Amino acid sequence: MSCRSGASFLALLVPGDPARGYRAGQLSEEVYALWGITTTCRVVGVVQSALAHIWAGRGEDDANIVFDGRTGVFERPLYAGRNRGRLWIVGAVAEHARYVCLMLKFVPVSSSRMGVDELWISTGFTMGDRRLTEYVGSGILKKLWGDTEGGKSCPAGPERVTDAG
DSSP, X not given: OOOOOGGGGGGGSBOOOTTTOEEEEEOOHHHXXXXXXXXXXXXXXXXXXXXHHHHHHHOHHHHHHHHHHXXXXXXXXXXXXXXXXXXXXXXXXXXXXXXXEEEEEEEOTTXXXXXXXXXXXXXXXXXXXXXXXXXXXXXXXXXXXXXXXXXXXXXXXXXXXXXXX
């Protein structure tokens, strides 16, 4: 896997105003419904400091999987949930036999400096089948749709997911 810096990942995102962040992806109605959030906000943003946090805390291989897999998380989310004030969204990255979890922060219009509801990536990490099962069992994550058990029977999920953590 090639070495990348957090700054180079900004090139992968939809350009925006650097002071306001970059567009990382978009989420569906189903995800917001599971979170119990009513908003017209659908775009998820990311700032350079969040990218640097992911890069610094995960190691090169995991950080690359998170950055490369984020598009799939937004396009084909398998699980979502809430915990400790953060919104969780999980998708599968079949080519790496891992899941990517993005933790998001919702900023309601009443707290927003931009005058609209906002949704931002605060961090991201990879996980395998064992950790996913733990989060589902504890109630943190809920299946969005489909007949998946750890993503194994979902067409978008990995055929077999192992867990290193």
